Amino acid sequence: MIVIVTIWEIISKTNLFPTFMFPPLLIPNEPGGTTVLGTFVDGLITGQILEATGVTLGRLLIGFSIAVVLGLTFGFLIARYKWVDDTLGFFVTALQSIPSIVWFPLAIVWFGLGNLAILFIVAIGATWTMTVNSSTGFKNVPSIYLNAARTLGSSGTHLARTVILPASVPHIISGLRVAWAFAWRAIMAGELFGAAGGLGYLLDMGRSLQSMDLVLSIMIVIGIIGTIMDNQVFLRMERNVSRKWGLGT
Amino acid sequence: MKVNLEQVNKTFSKGKDDSLHVLNDIDLKIEAGEFVSLLGPSGCGKTTILNLIAGLDHPTSGEVIVNGEKVKKPGTDRVVVFQQGGLFPWMNVMDNVTYGLLLKKMSKKEAEEKAMEGLRMVHLGNFTQAFPHELSGGMKQRVAIARSLVMDPDVLLMDEPFAALDEQTRIILHQELQEIWEQTGKTIVFITHNIREALTLSERVLLMSTRPGEIKRSFTVQAARPRDPSDSVLVNLEKRVMGELEEEMEKVLKEEFGDDYRFKTSAVRDRNRDHMGDHI
Ligand SMILES: Nc1ncnc2c1ncn2[C@@H]1O[C@H](COP(=O)(O)OP(=O)(O)O)[C@@H](O)[C@H]1O
């Protein structure tokens, strides 16, 4: 980390590239000049970066929630009905392999350039992995749990809520994690094109203003958020479940 | 009469025109309060019979009648203790045991009191907050037994509940199960492939033959309780059951290895001394 930062600083100060293309991270090249850290802190203070982060996370949360609800529903239907598995289940594998940004032209035609179009590609980017993972989870509920619950008097929605869903939790969590990663990539792509606020939009603005310090600051924010979600939220969730259930170590 | 199977056949279809005839004309009558063991080699259809009584599966032909009513689906009058217990790993012991009680529209407080009662019966009153993976194999089976008992079923169905346990634990649980049976007077259908286990626990042992599964012989066990494996009644009975089984095993082995296979009875007999009859 330190090595990378040092090398960066040195390259930046050699004037091999103009400062706007290769801005210094910490120490300004000329007195009062820009640094990535400076822009980062400024952006946080003036609220520009914070506001964009808020917009992005808000969209992400909505799009992701839609994807999770749809994914769980589709997954349940695929696991429950053979004909859904034969039709939708078959398509989902194909749909899953389409990068979500490919949907963007369609999204613009359907929803216009803006929030809805971005929400659409976030949701569609995460829905299919969620569907695949949850249907795998639902299909592989050990029959001993189902039989035990049924002899104790459970059936229908009670069985789904108290046995099928919790027994699938490990699969669902890994589904959430991958779906989140897809949604995260989708929203960046969407906002870069979408021009309606958010981190991706700010990134595009940084590019057109030729202000690489802003671009790099935003990249740092994106990296931090991605890492936090993956390590702090999903990994922790996975570990908690395996500890509580005694899975793995 | 509690449980009554009349001319029950069960065939599993495997693929298009291949099918497996697992149960052949099973007639089975079990009286209220009886402790009956179904004994037979693996794959002879013991679990299938239990599933039919539990209502988890349906006979291809014939009738399964419990308490005078035809069995159509699972019901809390017939609860199963599975070999691996079947405890829900995402619930602690208390939630596992109250699961069925809360479904009976019992209040949470009442259910927990009843669960405590059941857990004390299997000596696990101090483990209500533990999760299944924190318990030993024997403790898990105790919880599974408690979970079934609190439902106050008419018939308790047990599918090789102690097969995965070490011998010491098994002996202790045999003791506890006998006590529970004497205290509650439940009708118990117990599945095992262990001769000595069947003889130690039950009033009656039904010996099954394989391919297709039939009830070959019925032995009444008239030994005093608590039972001692060295009791001469049990020792003699064990020899007789062994004799019947050898025939059956020879049939199975010949099928698997060809007609020239000679079954060495003495080898099995000697091994049997040290292994609690757990050899089929
Ligand atoms: N759902 C099923 N589908 C197909 N075959 C089955 C099914 N359940 C059991 N069998 C077969 O039926 C036979 C008897 O099984 P089972 O009743 O489990 O035997 P046991 O409990 O005596 O070991 C076995 O050969 C098994 O492979």
Ligand SMILES: [Mg+2]
């Ligand atoms: Mg079995």
